Structures are given as structure tokens and as C-alpha cells.
Amino acid sequence: MSWETSGGVGVPPIALGQPRPGLRLALVAIGVLVPLLAGFALHNHVVSRGEAVDAAWAQVESAHQRRADLVPALVETVKRHLRQESETLVAVIEARSQAVRLPASEHPPASEAELSRLGRAQGELGRDLARLVAVAETYPELRSADSFLALQAQLEGAENRIHVARLEYNDAVRAYNAAIQQLPAAWLAEARGLQRRAYFESDEGAEGARPLGLE
Amino acid sequence: MLDHSAWNSAGRGLAALCVCAALALALALGCSRDALAPAPAIVRDDAGLLADAQRAAIESQHAFLRSDYGIDYRVEIIRGAADLDTFAASRFHELEIGSAGRGGRGLLLLIDAEADQVRLEVGRAMEGSFPDAFVAWVEQRQMVPFFRAGAVGDGILAATELLVAQVQSELASGGFAELAAEGSAGGGARTAAHIGELPDPALREGPEVPAGDSPEATAAAYLLAMRARNADPDLDLYSAATRVMLARRVVTLAQMDTLVRMYRDCRAEPVRLDASGVRAVIRYPIEARRCPPWFLVREGERWRLDLATASSAIRFGRDNTWHFAAGAAHLYAFGFADWTLDRNGYPRG
Numbered sequence: 076m077s078w079e080t081s082g083g084v085g086v087p088p089i090a091l092g093q094p095r096p097g098l099r100l101a102l103v104a105i106g107v108l109v110p111l112l113a114g115f116a117l118h119n120h121v122v123s124r125g126e127a128v129d130a131a132w133a134q135v136e137s138a139h140q141r142r143a144d145l146v147p148a149l150v151e152t153v154k155r156h157l158r159q160e161s162e163t164l165v166a167v168i169e170a171r172s173q174a175v176r177l178p179a180s181e182h183p184p185a186s187e188a189e190l191s192r193l194g195r196a197q198g199e200l201g202r203d204l205a206r207l208v209a210v211a212e213t214y215p216e217l218r219s220a221d222s223f224l225a226l227q228a229q230l231e232g233a234e235n236r237i238h239v240a241r242l243e244y245n246d247a248v249r250a251y252n253a254a255i256q257q258l259p260a261a262w263l264a265e266a267r268g269l270q271r272r273a274y275f276e277s278d279e280g281a282e283g284a285r286p287l288g289l290e
Numbered sequence: 291m292l293d294h295s296a297w298n299s300a301g302r303g304l305a306a307l308c309v310c311a312a313l314a315l316a317l318a319l320g321c322s323r324d325a326l327a328p329a330p331a332i333v334r335d336d337a338g339l340l341a342d343a344q345r346a347a348i349e350s351q352h353a354f355l356r357s358d359y360g361i362d363y364r365v366e367i368i369r370g371a372a373d374l375d376t377f378a379a380s381r382f383h384e385l386e387i388g389s390a391g392r393g394g395r396g397l398l399l400l401i402d403a404e405a406d407q408v409r410l411e412v413g414r415a416m417e418g419s420f421p422d423a424f425v426a427w428v429e430q431r432q433m434v435p436f437f438r439a440g441a442v443g444d445g446i447l448a449a450t451e452l453l454v455a456q457v458q459s460e461l462a463s464g465g466f467a468e469l470a471a472e473g474s475a476g477g478g479a480r481t482a483a484h485i486g487e488l489p490d491p492a493l494r495e496g497p498e499v500p501a502g503d504s505p506e507a508t509a510a511a512y513l514l515a516m517r518a519r520n521a522d523p524d525l526d527l528y529s530a531a532t533r534v535m536l537a538r539r540v541v542t543l544a545q546m547d548t549l550v551r552m553y554r555d556c557r558a559e560p561v562r563l564d565a566s567g568v569r570a571v572i573r574y575p576i577e578a579r580r581c582p583p584w585f586l587v588r589e590g591e592r593w594r595l596d597l598a599t600a601s602s603a604i605r606f607g608r609d610n611t612w613h614f615a616a617g618a619a620h621l622y623a624f625g626f627a628d629w630t631l632d633r634n635g636y637p638r639g
Contacts, residue, residue, distance in 0.1 A: 229422050
């Protein structure tokens with residue numbers, strides 16, 4: 076059939092209501108590709124939320140370690156002045172030992188109970204450190220020493236970093252939990268066996284030493 | 291019914307229109323962002339603790355900090371944050387502190403006038419240069435003594451001087467310790483501000499330090515007194531005018547520590563005496579730009595430090611190098627007769 080016989084003027088005689096075979100193929104491809112790409116995007120979104128939780132957890136662990144690393148220097152400084160306060164010193168050393176005994180992990184504890192256990196151990200250390208600093212502050216000579224001021228500042232900084240890291244961790248967990256509970260990501264989470272992550276409850280474990288504010 | 295070419299042509303036209311609209315929108319958004327986005331405010335004072343002049347001085351100093359060292363340092367005086375530590379971290383994030391600096395370098399000084407607390411929040415990128423212990427030292431040993439005297443603006447400015455000195459020390463020792471990161475991880479320190487409380491009188495007392503029988507002996511005795519953190523304004527080694535000046539002036543532990551450090555590597559030239567033998571100058575080679583000269587006066591047969599004249603005649607630049615105040619006329623000019631001064635008062639050989 077020539078174009079002229081269709082009455083056109085050099086135009087293919089195809090009506091708009093009848094898509095060409097190529098167009099039909101493209102529509103089918105789009106129909107398959109779009110859901111597939113959407114699935115990939117959803118999967119990547121959930122994965123990136125999960126990685127954000129792990130990254131935030133790494134900050135929490137690093138902050139815990141930072142505090143634990145300060146304890147020997149603090150105990151050593153205080154020991155020189157507070158010979159009669161050995162009970163407080165022993166308590167701090169014990170609490171540190173308990174806290175660092177818990178194995179470090181790339182991933183946060185899966186259950187609330189496990190996270191709570193870790194929080195309690197860290198909280199014990201925080202409270203004992205706060206007690207030690209409070210006792211040390213009653214000794215004017217120690218309180219005015221630059222070395223003690225420096226240690227106290229570093230300790231307070233470590234406590235604050237724990238607090239901030241936990242807030243950021245909870246934010247990351249909140250975003251992750253929301254991501255895996257909303258449809259259609261919830262189907263993906265169920266298929267892949269993804270569980271909701273545990274939160275730190277009310278800053279547990281960081282509250283012990285936070286009132287260390289310098290005077 | 292539209293034919294195929296008409297359909298294609300319409301499609302191309304629509305596509306072109308969409309592209310143009312998108313470009314126009316992007317351009318408009320970009321322009322409006324540039325036009326509307328205000329430069330971040332350096333100082334915010336909700337408690338009215340700063341006089342206009344002090345506020346301007348802080349803004350000027352912090353603008354230099356931004357241009358010279360790429361540090362985005364903001365100050366906020368607020369009323370009643372429930373938890374200053376948490377507030378500082380969230381405020382740091384909210385204000386995107388560091389965005390106006392280089393490499394995310396940012397600092398936020400928060401003063402809670404109601405809770406009488408001060409916190410300097412240090413961004414992740416600056417934790418290497420400003421460890422918590424250093425920040426606490428700056429707050430307690432430099433800033434708070436001014437706050438006690440009610441001079442909040444002076445305390446902020448005095449603290450910034452130490453921050454600048456620390457950055458310069460980092461640069462001099464081979465590099466600016468910085469971490470390529472944004473935001474704050476909670477670094478810094480919080481301390482009681484003690485605004486308007488009387489200074490601790492014990493800090494203004496110290497053992498007597500006699501004036502020396504030579505200018506060098508008096509300068510050496512002064513450095514020893516500073517090393518011992520003796521802030522007594524009535525020491526024998528001060529001239530009468532200096533004692534009057536020091537009685538009114540805030541002297542901090544950090545200033546004394548910094549002074550001792552500043553002169554540690556300074557090697558003085560021989561003493562220069564004026565014709566009457568009443569005044570003396572101890573100066574350092576011209577290239578030792580961070581070693582300001584000493585002015586001494588003979589009073590009661592002993593050589594005493596004339597810090598009163600020095601404080602009016604000598605100024606320090608942004609990089610802590612000394613120079614003469616513009617147009618300063620003083621009785622110690624004889625000690626610098628062989629130097630020329632540039633128009634800003636900086637000595638030239």
C-alpha cells in the first residue's frame with residue numbers, strides 16, 4: 076500500500092488508537108521495569124536505613140570505649156590524693172571491667188533485653204565515675220589541679236558523646252523501624268525476615284555521669 | 291484526528307516547553323535562594339548581655355576567623371535551655387554550623403543566662419584541634435573570670451584569642467588537625483558561667499615579688515610570678531601606674547599561662563636605656579613578631595614594669611603579632627629609634 080492511496084500526504088496510515096508493535100513492546104517493558112525498579116529502590120532504601128543504624132551503633136560503641144579508656148588515667152590521678160577513698164576507686168575499676176567485658180559488635184543488639192543489659196553495665200560505670208568525681212571535688216587541692224580539670228572535662232565530653240550518639244542511634248532506629256513497617260516495604264521486610272531494632276530507653280546508661288558539669 | 295507528524299511535532303513542542311519550564315524553575319529557585327538566603331548571623335543575644343560595641347567587636351573578630359581560618363564560629367546567648375548539652379548538639383545541627391566555614395569547621399558558643407551556664411560546642415571537624423580539656427580550660431581559666439566581672443563580651447573576645455592562638459600553634463606545628471566531618475558529636479565543654487558574681491579574692495593574692503635591681507632581673511621575676519599564677523596587682527615589681535591599672539583589670543589564669551608560653555622561646559636583645567637612665571626597653575629581634583617588648587621605669591631605686599604604658603602603646607593583630615597603636619606617643623620610643631614603623635604601627639627593619 077502506498078501512502079498516496081491512503082489519502083495522506085506522505086504520512087504513515089496508522090491511527091492513534093492502534094499502537095505500533097514497537098510501542099506495545101515499550102509499554103510492556105515499562106510495565107515490568109517500573110515495578111522492578113521500584114522494588115530495587117525500596118530494597119535499597121531499607122538497606123541504607125539498616126546501614127545507618129549500624130553506623131550510629133558504631134558511634135555508640137566508640138563513645139563507650141572513649142569513656143572506658145579514660146578510667147585508668149582518672150583513677151591514677153585521683154588515687155594519688157584520695158588514699159582513704161579506696162572503695163569508690165575499686166567500684167569504678169570493677170564497673171569498667173564489667174562494661175568492657177561485653178563484646179563489641181558491628182551490629183547493635185537485636186533485642187530490647189540485650190540492649191538494656193548493655194545499658195545497665197554502662198550505666199553502672201557512669202554512676203560510679205560520677206561518684207568518684209563528686210568525692211574528688213571535695214578535695215580542694217585536687218579540684219583546682221589542671222590535670223584533674225582536664226580529666227574531668229574529657230570525662231564529661233565522653234559522657235556527652237555517649238548521650239548524643241544514643242540520640243542519633245535512636246533516630247536511626249526510628250527511621251529504620253518506620254521504613255520496614257510501612258507498606259509495601261513491610262512485605263519486603265517480612266520476605267527477608269527483617270526485624271525491628273531495639274531503642275535505648277530513656278538514655279539508660281548515660282544518665283549516671285551526665286551531671287558532671289564543670290564548676 | 292491528528293496525523294503522525296503533527297503528533298510528533300506536538301510532543302517535541304511539549305517536551306521543549308517542559309525543559310524550558312524546568313530550567314526556568316531551577317534558575318528561579320537558584321536565584322531566589324541566593325537572593326533570599328541571609329548570611330548566617332554570627333551573634334544572637336536574646337538576653338541583652340552585650341553592648342552594641344561588644345557585639346560588633348565579636349562579629350568582626352569572628353568574621354576574620356571565618357575568612358582567615360575557615361572556622362564558622364557563632365555565638366548565642368539564650369534564656370533557659372532545659373539541657374544545654376543536648377540543646378547545643380541539636381542547635382549545631384539546626385543552624386548547620388560549619389556550612390559557612392571550610393571542611394565543616396564549626397564552633398557554637400552558647401551562654402544560658404538563666405541557668406548561668408556556658409557551653410562551647412565543637413564540631414566534628416575541629417575536635418582534633420580543640421579537645422574537650424582545652425575547651426574547658428579556655429572556659430574556666432579565661433572566659434569565666436570576665437563573666438564574673440560582668441564583662442560577658444570581653445570574656446567571649448578573650449576566649450576567641452586563645453582559640454586563635456591554638457589554631458596558629460597547630461598551623462605552626464605542621465598542620466591544622468581536622469577531621470573531614472560535619473555536625474557535632476557532642477564535643478566541647480560546659481561550665482558554670484558565674485555571670486556577675488564577684489571574682490574570687492583568693493585569685494588576686496600572692497606572695498610578694500620584689501622589683502629587681504636591673505631591668506632584666508625584674509622581667510625575669512615577672513615571668514616567674516606569672517608561671518606561679520600570681521595575679522596580685524600590688525606586687526613590688528609593678529610601677530605605681532601599673533598597680534592602679536591592674537586593680538581595675540581582669541587577669542585570668544589562662545592569660546598568665548599564655549604569657550609564659552609566649553615568651554618561652556623569645557631571646558632578648560641587650561637592654562636599652564634612655565638618656566636619663568630612668569626608663570628602659572627590653573626588646574626582641576624584629577622578626578620575633580610574637581615577642582612584645584618590655585617597658586621598665588626606675589622608681590624608688592628599683593626597676594619596675596610599666597605595663598600601664600605598654601597596654602596603651604602596644605596592640606596585637608589578628609595573628610597575635612604585636613605592633614604599636616596608631617599614633618601612640620610614649621616615653622619609650624628611644625628604644626625603637628633604629629626601627630621604622632609602617633602605617634599600621636608594625637615595626638620594619
